[in-house]
Amino acid sequence: MTGPTVPADRLTALESVWGMPFGRQPGVAALDRGASSTLRGAVERAVLPALRRPPCVVSFSGGRDSSTVLAVATAVARREGLPDPVPYSHRFPGVPDSHEDDWQELVVGHLGLSEWERPRWTDELDVLGPHARTVLLRDGVLPPFNGHLHEPVFAAAHGGSVLTGIGGDELFSQVSRYPVVRVLARRAPLRPRALPHLLFSALAPRGVRARRVAHRLPLEFGWVRPAALARLRRELAQDSATEPLRWDVAARSWMWTGRILHVPRLAKERMAAAHDAVVVHPFATPEVLRAAAAAWGPAGPRGRAGELLRSFGDLLPREVFTRETKAGFNGAFWAGAGARFARRWTGVGVDTDLVDPEALRAQWSGPDPDLHSITLLQQAWLAQEGPAPLGR
Template sequence: MTDLIPRPTDRDVAYGVVLGLDPVGPRPAGRSGPAPPPLVALERAVLPALRRPPCLVSFSGGLDSSLVLAIAARVARREGLPDPVPMTWRFTDAPRAYATSWQAKIIAELDLAGQWQILQAGDDLDLVGPVARRLLTRYGLLHPPSQHLHLPIVELARGGALLTGIGGDQILAGWRRRPASLRDRLGRRRRPPDPFPWLRPEAARRAHRAVRAEQRAEPHRLARRIAWHLSRRDLTLARLGLAAVAADHDVLAVSPLAGDGFAAALAARHGRLRSPSRGELLAVIADAALPPVITAPRRAATLDEVFLRSATRELVRDWDGSGVDDSLVDVRALRRVWSTWPIGAGTAALVQQVWLAGLSAVPGRPDLEAPR
């Protein structure tokens, strides 16, 4: 099973971002015949997971996981199936990662307090902390570097299913932003900081050009935007990586927001919209059938404080310069980036690559599969 997991390339790891489309080409977001309302498509998407209890839901209190949880609870009660089980991480010393008030409101609204399970984490979820080490040792580098966040939930779901909100950032939000105001444009006259200060100059130029090209390539019309995001390697690696780890634990992993059925329904009903906001899409998806608290605007949590903890700090402090592709990475420049704390989140995959390289160098350890 581990040989079949799609992995980031050395360039993905060095850049800190996965770019490009799948070689098979874009997946169509439309289909022939009448499409159901998007809400109905989501209900159909969560049903296989609910029919395989326990059905755990990775629930942060954000918009995407709240939408998935609300739909799962609605379908379970209508079909006479066991309620979904919300699984929520709580973090120490990470104030920007909290969405506690929203979590409690949503759980109360959905009457799921009896099923809600809260997992506690301090340094446990560090990029190379104990949970990440279990995943890295068994599966090698995966994308995103935060993929280990789901591992304890997958382990608890053995024999059952896991629902996630993966895909919401792409399908519902995309990259397009409203035009900047004059004040914003005037404030950008200063030269922006180098987004890839750890790369060799030519690699940094290629990375910068590639990122700008991909951002410009995102379509404005919703139907084309959905199809484009579904074909991107970034989303494919995230979905298939989690699905493979879950299957290895006898767990069915379902990410309904990134599913073909929901994408087709959303594109068929609202595909002509031009650069719709996440709020606008959530409103038409909910169609007044879900409690308002589910789709109410809220501040997104920031998880950098969760993943950048003592183990990462120790690793970058003691780093000897080995374990990276020095044809892409400027070792001296990366050492400078890693000399300040917190380190840039764009180097998270490099942190894990360095840790894996050190593990492989230990006598008696089997060689781990390197990223292709």
């Protein structure tokens, strides 16, 4: 599916149509069962090497995952006599959906941190703004399309380190067949009417489940040619159907080996290296996944808020973990430069066997294009207005 010649931090042609990697990362083996600590202890050990390489900058949006990483890093730094981590928060005054100021203030105030980077942006972080163009010209197209948001973060951490909350979405998610797991783990009653569906989810062969997933996938990409869309649907469904029923097995053998985890991680490492910085994603490390698998077992997490409270609840106010709102940054990504390029695009830089250039142009002409198409926009810009660096 991915092909042996695809660099480890790049997307295949089909993945570029989707905008993100999927499937298994070649050369990455499943994790063993070993777990030597609690989830809290594993996260603490994950942040320690970054704290020992100051300045340690935390990419801090104010959401639950980045707030937890900042709180753990602050506690470990003070226990070990190391400099406090420095939160870095993007501020977009013109994008109301992105405003997390109150949550950020609550967290930073509670932790008593005196240093805090809060740059204010207008259109600089557009998908083809100056920071995106810097990354494209230096490194080529790296996933995800909004990875350039970390370019100024890495610059602020020059010579030091960066911590992120990346991996939290995967860590605190249930397996896709969670209704079966809930019944088996006695978290939900067995309802006779649901029995056929549960039996199908638990016992149906992988190929049969893949066909059902493919039929239900909501892929409506008008710019993708029908044959390519059918192939994308089929490969995404096959990947989904390989997910184990047990959460602990999935964490070690499906999440850890997935390209969705490793390709963006390697892309971030490439970007950080340009600033002599290292980047660590505590929620996406082997030790943390092993600890979570051992702690949560076959049924997995009982919900993000509950598990965060159980492991980290003493570090921050309860409402930080139980909040249900989440910021949106689409207005910051599509702020001018991308739309201007789309209007002058000549049609180069995309695989016309996979996409229809005119339908793609129409997608980019709207005020809020589908974000799945933006990787193709960046490829087109690099092809038309690059050149891309050789040997990267």
